[in-house]
Amino acid sequence: MINWTAIFNRLMSLMDQQGPSYFGGPRFIKAIQEIDPYLDDYGLYMEQRNLTGRSTTRRDYFKDILMDMKDGDRVRAVLGILNQLQTVDGNAERVSEIRAMLGAQREESREGKNKAGKGLTLATGRARAIATAEHGVLRPPTADSG
Helix, strand or coil, X not given: CCCHHHHHXXXXXXXXXXXXXXXXXXXXXXXXXXXXXXCXXXXXXXXXXXXXXXXXXXXXXXXXXXXXXXXXXXXXXXXXXXXXXXCCCCCHXXXXXXXXXXXXXXXXHHHHHHHHCCCEEEEECCEEEEEECCCCEEECCCCCCC
């Protein structure tokens, strides 16, 4: 399981540095909109937070936005931000650490799928069949599946 608190804290420390690594609200929201195009623009988002009495502190609303996303979208959003941060001198090691924290989860997920038999390929000579345990489907070999 991904430790989102640890990832967020490390990511925030990178985004909080003055200079090219700094993510203000508009930059952060634009990065998130690459994954979630329905997220309001910065001005409207902040207006809504004010109207509902929610904190407008960067750390709070950055975390709220990320944690409100589905896990897969959250991973993609963090990777997108890391892609921007890795171009800044001095960030490479810390970016790699966060990527490793995300990558460990992807590996566990893949192992779980393999153990469950999803996507299992059975091959006997030229005859192949793909058994997909998830859907209970067995497809017979085709002429070009040699």
